[in-house]
Every structure is written in C-alpha cells, then in structure tokens.
Amino acid sequence: MRVNRRDFLKQISAGTAGLSLMAWLPNPLRASTLKTSGLPRSTPEQQGLSSTAILAFIKAVEEKNLGLHSLMVVRNGQVVAEGWWAPYAPGLKHTLFSLSKSFTSTAIGLAVAEGKCKVSDKVISFFPDDQPAEVSPNLAAMRVKDLLTMTTGHEKDTIPPLLQEKSGGWTRKFLSLPVEREPGTYFLYNTGATYMLSAILQKVTGQTVLDYLTPRLFQPLGIEGADWESSPDGINAGGFGLRIRTEDIAKFGQLYLQKGQWNNKQIIPAAWVEEATKYQVPNAASTTPVHDWNQGYGYQFWRSQHNTYRGDGAMGQYCLVMPEQNTVIAITSETHDMQAILTQVWDILFPNLKPAALPTDKKAQTELKQKLAALTLLPAKISAASPLSATISGKTFRVQDNPLHVETVAFTFAKNACTVELKDTKETHRIVCGLNNWVQGETRVPGNPPAFVAMEKKEPVPKEKIAAFGTWTSPNTFILTWVFNQTPHSETITCNFENNSVRLEFKDSVSAKVPSRKKEQPILVGQMIG
Structure with a gap:
C-alpha cells in the first residue's frame, strides 16, 4: 500500500523558507554501529538466519530504490544485523510519524493498569468544559476503545480541522465535529482520535504522554533523549511527532514480543500487550487483495501478514513483531511504497528464519559486515x-x-x-x-x-x-x-x-x-x- 493512504497528511511545509543553516566543522559521516548497553549482539547464523538472506534483502531494497535509512534485525533477543545509510547514524533520532501511535496506546494501557481510566469510559466524560451545546447520540456513545481501534464513527480523519486551530482548543474542535456513524462499527484511520488519547492521558495523569512514559517505559528500556511534538495546548500530538533512535524502536518491539517483560520486570501488563496487538476490528473489505493494510487493527497497532503485527509510520517507519519467529525488525526510511518494503521482508527474510542455529558462514558474514559498514545515500x-x-x-x-x-x-x-x-x-x-x-x-x-x-x-x-x-x-x-x-x-x-x-x-x-x-x-x- 502506498504512502498516500495517509489522508491526514494534508499539509507539507516544504521548508525552504529562511534556510537558517549553521554548519559544524567539516566532519565526514560514515555508516557505523553504536556500541551501547542496549540489546545484545550476535551473528545471524547463531540465531538461525543466514547472512546471505540479509544481504539479499539489503540489495533488493537498494535496487528497488525503497529509501531505507536504517535497519535492525533482532532474533531471539539478539541484534543480528544493523545498518544506517549515511548520513543517518545510530546515535541520531528519527521522526516516527504514525509509529508514534503505538507508544500513545502503550501509555493508555499503563494508565488503565494504574486505574486512571478504562477503555469503556466515554470520551466526553473527560472534557465536560469542551462539549458542544448539543451532544449527539454517537458522540455520547464514543468510548476510549473506539479511539484506540479507529472506530470513532467519523467519516473523515479529524486531524486536518484540528491543525487549522492554530491557537489551540483541539479537544473542543474534535468534539464539535459530526460523528456520522455509530462508534465501534466503522474503521477509519483517524489521527485526531490518537490526539484525543493523548489528551485523555494528560487529563487523568497531569502529564504529557512523553513525561508519563519516561519513567515507566523509556528509562527501563534505556531510551534517552526522546522528544515529541505538541499541540498549541501543550498536549503531545499522540498520533505523530515522536522521535527516537532505531535501536529504541527495536527495544520497543522486543518488549512487546516479550509480553511486556524487560529484565525480568513486567513493564507493560501482559494482558494489555495481548489486547493491543490482537485483531480487534476489520480495517478493509473482505474482497480487498491481500496486503498488510487489510489484516485487521488492534489498539493503534496494525495486524500484518503471517500472524504478525506492527506499529508503522508514513513513508516507512516500522516496528515489525513476529511472535512465532521470535523476531523484531526495525526500519526507518523515506519510501514511495510502504508495502514494497514489507513485501521484501516476507519474500526474503521471513522464509529464512530457521528454528535452530545455522552453520557458520564466515565469508557471508564478512560480506554482510562490509556491506552494512558502507551503506550510504551518497x-x-x-x-x-x-x-x-x-x-x-x-x-x-x-x-x-x-x-x-x-x-x-x-x-x-x-x-x-x-x-x-x-x-x-x-x-x-x-x-x-x-x-x-x-x-x-x-x-x-x-x-x-x-x-x-x-x-x-x-x-x-x-x-x-x-x-x-x-x-x-x-x-x-x-x-x-x-x-x-x-x-x-x-x-x-x-x-x-x-x-x-x-x-x-x-x-x-x-x-x-x-x-x-x-x-x-x-x-x-x-x-x-x-
């Protein structure tokens, strides 16, 4: 499915105005790997994946000009391949676009566990001062769960009218919009709905999603320096705007793969991981050709082919979790075809995920290492x-x-x-x-x-x-x-x-x-x- 599925992405700021650029001292950038106290490292063959398959995947995405910026493959909890196409680098954060939604969902799950809210709560109950003079039956019926599953009842994404409110009042604007259908019955990808989750989280905790997640998620996982765009009201955008590093994306996926456990501690309730990532609602007609955007939708997570799931963002930001294969793949990119990247995963990497270690292939490992070190967009x-x-x-x-x-x-x-x-x-x-x-x-x-x-x-x-x-x-x-x-x-x-x-x-x-x-x-x- 191509990137233009994102109907909410209406406004492109081309960014030439001002051109206020200050250069550092000339310092050529080269692709490299970041030595951190993060995920452990291993060789592909030790974890049942051939270096040859990873090489084939990298060559395929380059030949098809799919615009990858970074790749990290985690098998059995071990990083078996990692690379950044210079000038992207392991120490740099990367805009996640709608992959941010999965983090907002996680914050809601933690708030539910702490008794701050319930998925059955009505949305209007959190905003008594922002309700319209007349509350329609559909608006009155809208639940937190409907925000999570993108089944609010709206027939158009609500983010464009929210963005037009330059001085704020986004929650009031959201509640003023017509809700044409019964909530819970109609899927529509709706970034405004995720903003409302962020606003609810801030209402019940007194903290932004970023501040709330920092001690509960980011610090336990060793994720540092995250930042998140906010609305004029000081509420994190929720549905977009989070920036973290590639390995942070991989850690997040690994946490979900481990049912919310990290270093023998339950970071996210296992029950929430199950609810958030399972098939909650259909997101396409049954007659739609098979692809990764008609496998169903969870709580701000997409179901994917082969009984996998993912968080993803516009132009190819991926956190792909394969529970049965004990594998996580993190990708950042600027692609013209989001499905094409996943197709390469299914065609090349997926069939080569074996249940046991493979014989050492030093020649292929050396070739892969050299390829990963030389990745560049130059x-x-x-x-x-x-x-x-x-x-x-x-x-x-x-x-x-x-x-x-x-x-x-x-x-x-x-x-x-x-x-x-x-x-x-x-x-x-x-x-x-x-x-x-x-x-x-x-x-x-x-x-x-x-x-x-x-x-x-x-x-x-x-x-x-x-x-x-x-x-x-x-x-x-x-x-x-x-x-x-x-x-x-x-x-x-x-x-x-x-x-x-x-x-x-x-x-x-x-x-x-x-x-x-x-x-x-x-x-x-x-x-x-x-």
Whole structure:
C-alpha cells in the first residue's frame, strides 16, 4: 500500500523558507554501529538466519530504490544485523510519524493498569468544559476503545480541522465535529482520535504522554533523549511527532514480543500487550487483495501478514513483531511504497528464519559486515570540481525579490568542501557541503525539513541536525543536497551558473518520492556583484 493512504497528511511545509543553516566543522559521516548497553549482539547464523538472506534483502531494497535509512534485525533477543545509510547514524533520532501511535496506546494501557481510566469510559466524560451545546447520540456513545481501534464513527480523519486551530482548543474542535456513524462499527484511520488519547492521558495523569512514559517505559528500556511534538495546548500530538533512535524502536518491539517483560520486570501488563496487538476490528473489505493494510487493527497497532503485527509510520517507519519467529525488525526510511518494503521482508527474510542455529558462514558474514559498514545515500561520484568554481568562489550574487526573503548568496570552494552563504533580512546562514562526501551541520529552523504536518513553531527555535554534500553535474551546474537526518527528509538545490548569474531551484524529497504531493518551490535568481 502506498504512502498516500495517509489522508491526514494534508499539509507539507516544504521548508525552504529562511534556510537558517549553521554548519559544524567539516566532519565526514560514515555508516557505523553504536556500541551501547542496549540489546545484545550476535551473528545471524547463531540465531538461525543466514547472512546471505540479509544481504539479499539489503540489495533488493537498494535496487528497488525503497529509501531505507536504517535497519535492525533482532532474533531471539539478539541484534543480528544493523545498518544506517549515511548520513543517518545510530546515535541520531528519527521522526516516527504514525509509529508514534503505538507508544500513545502503550501509555493508555499503563494508565488503565494504574486505574486512571478504562477503555469503556466515554470520551466526553473527560472534557465536560469542551462539549458542544448539543451532544449527539454517537458522540455520547464514543468510548476510549473506539479511539484506540479507529472506530470513532467519523467519516473523515479529524486531524486536518484540528491543525487549522492554530491557537489551540483541539479537544473542543474534535468534539464539535459530526460523528456520522455509530462508534465501534466503522474503521477509519483517524489521527485526531490518537490526539484525543493523548489528551485523555494528560487529563487523568497531569502529564504529557512523553513525561508519563519516561519513567515507566523509556528509562527501563534505556531510551534517552526522546522528544515529541505538541499541540498549541501543550498536549503531545499522540498520533505523530515522536522521535527516537532505531535501536529504541527495536527495544520497543522486543518488549512487546516479550509480553511486556524487560529484565525480568513486567513493564507493560501482559494482558494489555495481548489486547493491543490482537485483531480487534476489520480495517478493509473482505474482497480487498491481500496486503498488510487489510489484516485487521488492534489498539493503534496494525495486524500484518503471517500472524504478525506492527506499529508503522508514513513513508516507512516500522516496528515489525513476529511472535512465532521470535523476531523484531526495525526500519526507518523515506519510501514511495510502504508495502514494497514489507513485501521484501516476507519474500526474503521471513522464509529464512530457521528454528535452530545455522552453520557458520564466515565469508557471508564478512560480506554482510562490509556491506552494512558502507551503506550510504551518497549518489555515485560525478565531479568534485569545475573550471567555473575558481571564477565564482568567494563572489556574491544579489538575489531578485523572492518569497524566501533571501537577499544574497555566495559560494566559496575549498579542496573538499563548498561553503554556501545565504543572507536574508534577519541574518547570514552558512552551509558547509562536502564535495562528494557528507558534512555534518545544524539548522536553527526546525521547519526547514519538508514536513507532512505543518505545526506552528515556538520560540526559541531549537537547532535541527543536517548533513550536506555538493557535486558538479556539468561545468555550469552544481547540485547541493542537505539531509535533515533526524527526519526522513532532504532538499536538493540545483545551482545553474551562466553569464555572471546564478539560478537556484529547490526540490524537496517528499515531492520527489510522492509526486501527488508536489509543492511549488520558489526559484532564486541572482546577479554577481563582487
């Protein structure tokens, strides 16, 4: 199923405005593994999976251009393969999009266990001050369980109208919307419903979902530095906005695989794990061709083929749990086809999960290790130099009036990097791009990454990590790419030089992956002034 199934993702903030980028010292990034006190490590063969199968999976997703950013395979509680496509790295968080929903569900499960609420509670009971003047029978009947199973009775996802409420009042807005069907009878993927779970959790505990989960889930699992977008009311978005690391995703899946136990301690009630991950409601017509979005839905978890389940997020963020195979697979990506990634799992990895250890295959293990260490999103090297670079290096181009308010742009070329400076009405922003290699950096404007859901940002604006590179594709054309590598997204800027002028064309990766979401980008035109 393709990514455009996410009807709630209506607003894409293309992220070129402001371009407030501050580079760190040039520091080439390479794919690597993070040595932590997290999950134990093993070889694939020791845990009944061949290195050859993992290699075949990696080669398949690369050949099909499925946009993976990271992969972690956990078998029998042991990490048997892990890799990050540079500039993504093990120490970086990654936006989860709707995989966040499974964490919100977990928070509700913990609150139920603590007696804070029940899945049978009526939604309106938590918000007496936000109820409409007339409460319809369907709204009155809506339960917490209906929020969990996406069967609220709405015929349209409620997140778009909530996002339009820039000053807040999202719970009131949700309760004001028509509930056309009887709750519990009709599945509709509804991110606004997950927001309401977050709001209920905050009502009954006095804490955001993030703060509530920190001592109960994140700290026991060793998950550090998580952050979560919030509504203008200070309530975590619930259905999106959580950022954690790949290994954190794998730990979360392993916790569920272990029925909520971690280090011999029951972190989540086993009964909740069972309820949350089992088939609760149908989510597609019985005549729909078999795929991973018509296997049923639990409590903010999707049922998957082969009696497995998963949390997932837009553009390919996965926490796939295979109980019968004692396996967890964590994936982050920016893909154009979410089903295609799962299909590769079913076609290549799944059949090769054997019940006992396999003979050691040192040759394949070495090949896999080398492949995992060399993963990169860097395109094939074209040219790190052009005769033109000496002519334009250090020169400033005055930019014509534009919506981005960029006044000047300058390029300074060195042996291994190009520094780009853009001056707008507020400040001068520096981007250091490696010439055919990644260089780490930061941005002060978190709205710069192309975002599916445009959220208003509060001051002071935190810095956002990036990595950048540049390459000449012809003597007159210099291509800049910067990856916002704590999100799935990137931007490509084509710089054409001719007759002492420059033309900058921006293209965000969302538009490239999903043409139906293409957004018009401003074109900057500048004339050399010195």
